[in-house]
Amino acid sequence: MSRPRSAHMADLKGKGICYEEDDEPIQLTDQGDSPTIRDYKLSLIGKVLNPKKQSVVKLIQTMPAQWEMQDKITANDLGNGKFLLNFATEEDLQSVLRQGPFHYNFCMFVLVRWEPVVHDEYPWIIPFWVEITGIPLHLWTIGNLKNIGKRLGHIDTVELSAGRMLIDVDTRRPLTFKRKIASPEGDEALCPTKVTPLAVQGERSNVFSRRE
Structure with a gap:
């Protein structure tokens, strides 16, 4: 038996949604060696440890120049104090990693090789x-x-x-x-x-x- 059109429209507008189960985790699927994982194999993921003193936007503008790689790195602000640095070659990526531990504006920040980790605090x-x-x-x-x-x-x-x-x-x-x-x-x-x-x-x- 089909539902009345009015009930269907109520669901679309949010009036028929059961909010008691909103905290139920949404199950994601793993595609193994997906193109996304391959795309980020030459990426470093970072996180600031003192958000009050460290601006991610300014950090990803400043650090590549400090490493003399401003033309070899593309950067993305991931939100929540995290960022991604993308490299064209393994040699360039390793040359940056060897310069750690890292600091910006007199505070440390985390910078590690990107991995497919699901955790709010990653990387740490x-x-x-x-x-x-x-x-x-x-x-x-x-x-x-x-x-x-x-x-x-x-x-x-x-x-x-x-x-x-x-x-x-x-x-x-x-x-x-x-x-x-x-x-x-x-x-x-x-x-x-x-x-x-x-x-x-x-x-x-x-x-x-x-x-x-």
């Missing part, structure tokens, strides 16, 4: 070389370095001789680069860490510290 990871100091020589082991590193984030690489680790830091968590350590005898000491940019590994940077 910043990789750092973290140099460890203050550990007694007889306790200088990979195991102890890892115990310290995992309190800072996810450990990618450990270089024992250099006393440093490549760590993926979660920007959603409160950040501190000073940790207390305790010896097997229970003696405590402060273990400061130093953050090193990925490309300039001899240069020190503390611009990401949110608290001491």
